[in-house]
Amino acid sequence: MTTTEERLAYADRVAEVWASRYRVPPIAGRIAGYLYVCEPAAQGIDDLAAALQASRSAVVGSVKVLELHGLVRRTRAAGERADRVRLVFDESRGFDPTRYREAAEIAEAGLALLAASATDQRAVLEETASLNAFLADRMPQLLEEWRATR
Template sequence: MRDDPAERSALEAERAAFAAEIGQFFEERGLPRTEGQMVGWLVVCDPPEQSADDLASALGASRGGISTAIRYLQRVGAVERVAAPGSRRHYYRLRPGIWRQDIDNRVEEAVRVRDLAAKGLERMSTAPPEQLDRLRDMNDMYTFLAQEFQQTQQRWREHEKEQRER
């Protein structure tokens, strides 16, 4: 069935649509669309390792735009460069563990904002009540989020362990 050209074409169209939707999601959150499209494509492409030319062709993006996106995604730890036996070209794939790293990053960010809010409360102890209320609100929210993300992180690790033991 995979050798059916119509089926392959339909699957490629679905992959491209998925990548476009991930790109839109990134853009709505203030991140670059091309980087989002690349992440989306690398989730569903076959093979999982793609050259810069493969990515440019699949995403309909310029080679320069792809190079910029690759550098950004490498810098944030989402994409890694890999070698292919017998090839001098560079290939890129999603870094293994990227989704686990996402929750780790969220924990770290929530803890950091919580700590900043707590520090603000200490420094601003003599501030007017409405300012302290905003700081308390910030502190309460990020204290809650840090705890929830840490619990989610722990549950995920337990889930991963159970999956590996199957």
Template sequence: MGDPAPTELEFADEVAAFFEQEGMPLIAGRVIGWLLVCDPPEQTPAQLAEALQVSRSSISSAVRLLTPSGLVRRTRRPGRRDQYLSIPPDGWSRMLAARYAKTAAFRRVAERGLAALPDSPPERRERLANVHRLYLFLEDELPALWRRWEQAADTPEGTGAKGFDAAASGAGDRT
């Protein structure tokens, strides 16, 4: 017999623990976790604070961190002063797209670093050269991966693994 299913709040805490290991504040991870499973899917800051048993100022700080990437969306309803927070259907994709769009920018930073070390011994340049090679690789490969994701997301199966597997079968196709 498997582990018992977590409660919604336990799930939010598990998401928070995952993202905390990635350097994100715990409350931001809890907001992500809660917004992934809450009903209704749009929550006011007051609803989030109550559900997560934290202060509204903690929610506000987390939302300021999560909205620039597009992962969390703020909306207002006509005639209402409250803002509503949600993870839009394409929120994860937008967040990753924004992150991947910075690949070329950091590759250029690494190139400037290598240019600053023109006469340095190879062992001194190695760490930075490895980063530069990685970002060159990512810059080349991510567009094709992203196209396959978009194809998979548009399949009738939805955005699940089956749709991705079907689209990925053309993985060697680079148009």
């Protein structure tokens, strides 16, 4: 059985990674990390604020950020006055080719603006366009491969 301190240390670790890699506020990463390991899985705003020793307003704002990213969902049971927050998992979110397709298109548009002599700039844009087009093409296949392993 894990202790509260171990769960909070885990939440802090998630916060560090998410803040540096995904550019979310550290408290948003702490909330996500805590929700990964807390019991019960759904927590009230006040519960999160108390557990993470954060202000209620910081928790509410960070939950909104996490909701926008599709990482948490608020629910409320009949008769309850407070929302419960829980993590959600959308398997297709990480495999969405849209962002890669857009990045490839942007790089290709930049290439169209460059003269043939701008080799340094062309090289970067060509590689960017190529990699992102490749990833956009492969993401649906990777999702199917991943589903097959589940």
